Amino acid sequence: MKKLIVMTAAWLLCSMTLPVSAQFAKAEDAVKYRQSALFVMGQHFGRLAAMAQGKIPYDAKAAADNAAVVEAMSKLPWAAFGEGTDMAGNTKAKPEVWSDNAKFKEAADKMMAEVGKLNAATKTGKLDDLKAAVGATGGTCKNCHDNFRNK
C-alpha cells in the first residue's frame, strides 16, 4: 500500500512537471529535441558564416540551400521550452528562459526575423548582402546565448 502511494505520488509529480507531455513523451525528449534542432540550424548557419568570412568560397546556390534549412529549423526549438523542462536532461538553459519568458520569446522572435532576412539575402546572389545578414543574424544568436544559455 505504501509502495502504491509512493508510486502514485511519483506519477503525479511527473505529470505536474510535464505539462508539455502532449508533444513530448518525456522532458528529456524536449531538451534533446530543442538541442537537436538548434545544432542542425547551427551547422547550416556555420556554412553561411564561413562563406561570409571567406573561409569557404561563396556559392549562391549552396547559400540559398543552407539558409532555407536555417529558416525551417529556426521555428522548431521554442515549443520544446515548456514548463518542467528547465532541469531535464543535460540542458544548458538558464532559469531566465522561464523566469523572464517574455524577454526569451522576444529574443527568439528577433532571431527568426533576422533569419527570414538572411534567407532573402541569399537570393540576391550578392556576397555583401549575405555578409550583412550573417552579421545581424549572428548577433541574435549571441544575444540569446549570452542571456539564456549557460556555458
Add this chain to the structure above:
Amino acid sequence: MKKLIVMTAAWLLCSMTLPVSAQFAKAEDAVKYRQSALFVMGQHFGRLAAMAQGKIPYDAKAAADNAAVVEAMSKLPWAAFGEGTDMAGNTKAKPEVWSDNAKFKEAADKMMAEVGKLNAATKTGKLDDLKAAVGATGGTCKNCHDNFRNK
C-alpha cells in the same frame, strides 16, 4: 623534426578520414548532425503515428504541420554519412552503411519517397489516408534501422 613529421602524418590521417570536412568541421559533428536530424524527424513522425493509432485525437492541421517537418528533416541526414564518420562519436551506424552503400542509399530513397506520400496524405483530411501512409513510412524506418543501425 620528428615531431613535425608525426604532426604532419596526423594531419594527413585526419584529412584522409574526413573527406566530408567541406561540410562538417569534425566527424563527431557529422554524427551529431545526422542523429539530431533523425531525432527531430522521429519526434514529429511519432505524433503522426500517435494520431494514426488513436493515442491522440486526429487533427488535420497538426498532421499536415508535422508531416511538413518530417519531410524537411528526411532530406538532411544523408550528407552526414560520409567516409570517416563510421566510428566517430557515439554512432550506432553499422559498417554496412558504407560497405553496402548502394543498399543504404536505396533504403534512404524509399523512406523519402514514403515521407512524400505521407505529406500528401495529411492534406486529404482523411484519417484513413494518414493511417496507411504512417504504416508504409514506419516500415521504411524499421527496414533501415534493422539493417543499418545497431541496437
